[in-house]
Amino acid sequence: MTRNHFVVLDGLRGIAAIAVVIFHFMEWVIPDFSDNFIGHGYLAVDFFFCLSGFVIGYAYDEKVRAIGFWNFAKARLVRLHPLVVIGSVLGLLGFLFPLFGAAEHYSFSSVLILFLSSLFLIPYPVLESRxxxxxxxxxxxxSLFWEYIVNIGYAIWLSKIHRKTLTVFLCIAAVWLIYTSYHYGNLLGGWSKDNWEAGAARVCYSFGAGLFIYRNRWIIQNRGGFMLSAAFLLMCLLMxxxxPNWLIDGLIVLFLFPFIVSLGAGTSVEPAFSQLANWLGNISYPLYMTHYWAIWFFGAYLSHPDYTPGQLIYIIPAGTLFLIGFAHVVMKFLDMPLRAYLKKKLAVR
Structure with missing residues (x-):
């Protein structure tokens, strides 16, 4: 495997992030996912987890013991947490915004606790209105909460186990995932106090699957390039x-997403798509973590007296493009400088 392969995987991550934004717009408009053209968009998170397992295995399997737990933890914090903070600040500003915000119903101390819990990724599911x-x-x-949990699990245990033990872990996680999908009727859960444990099932299987692919070198050599892998990913998200939908969700996550990761890792990016795929990879995480303040505004707008359904054909595409551009600005002027500063300050290896 060469790093050229990761350009394809990063491009796929960008496509999945854009799909999440569109899904979040559309679930306000068409809550019934069976009528929603991107009703399986929530599965993009499982794809993120699978990619994470593969990339973490590639980046750290050979060196995590040498650098130790704390250096690994610092590296992950520097990579992930600046956007957790930025997303929290944006969420707070949106919450306080007088036209669409909701802060007038809450005390200063309540809002402060909400903000601190968001900053430090401490689950605090208390708002019925949300x-x-x-x-x-x-x-x-x-999903970042669960990503942190599985990263800790990787450093302490998964990085040290034999491939046979990983296989057993993956089989147990697969059973758990299918049960979760059957219990809820889908794999949408993990985000609320009523379905929080679904997030554990989703991250355990998908992260484990990505790690399993890397360790067993289950790479599908192909000449399909970026477009073939992207087509398979979009097929899953737009299916x-x-x-029964619970079975479809389970099969996509159990088999199709690992297949797409293997496919993407086994091909090279075409020169015509190289810059695009690289840029998509770069903006994927900023886009994922900085878009939801606008989704709350959009949800509030749908109940505004000036709202008419005919406006949606313009608002959703324009909103998606705006959020992509916004994520690029955040990446360039906030996230990247903050990561560079912290990496130097904390002597991250």
Missing amino acids: AFNLFSLNAPSW PFFS
Whole structure:
């Protein structure tokens, strides 16, 4: 494997992040996912987890013991936490905004606790008006909470186990995942106090699957390039609902996402798509962590007297493009400088 392969995987991560933004817009408009053209968009999170397992295995399997737990933890904090903070600040500003915000109903101390819990990724699902999200100021932080948990598990245990033990772990996680999908009827959960444990099932299987692919070198050599892998990913996220949906969700996460990671890792990016794929990879995490303040505004706008359904054909595409551009600005002027500063300050290896 060469780093050229990761350009394809990073590009796929960017496509998945854009799909999440569109899904979050559309779930306000069409809450019934069976009628929603991107009703499986929530599965992009499972794809993120699978990619994470693969990339973490590649980056750290050979050196995590040498650098130790704390150096690994520092490296992950520097990579992930600046955008947790930025997303929390944006969520707080949106919450305080007088036109669409909701802060007037809460005391200063209540808002402060919400903000601190978001900053430090401590689940605090207390707002009924926000569907008891684990992180009311920045809803997508729920997956970062589970990403942190599995990263700790990787450093302490998964990085040290034999491939046979990893196989057993993956099989147990697969059973747990299918049970979770059957219990809820889908794999949407993990973000609320009513389905928080679904996040554990989702991250355990998908991160483990990505790690399993890396360690066993299950790489599918192909000439399909970026477009083939992207087509398979979009097929999964745009797939119509079939009955039973819990089984469809389970099969996509169990088999199709690992297949796409293997496919993307086994191909090279075409020169025409190299810069695009690299840029998509770069903006994927900033986009994921900085878009939800606008989604709350959008949800409030739908109940505004001036709202008319005909406006949505313009608002959703324009909003998505705006958020992509916004994420690029955040990446360039906040996230990257902060990471560079922290990496130097904390002597991250």
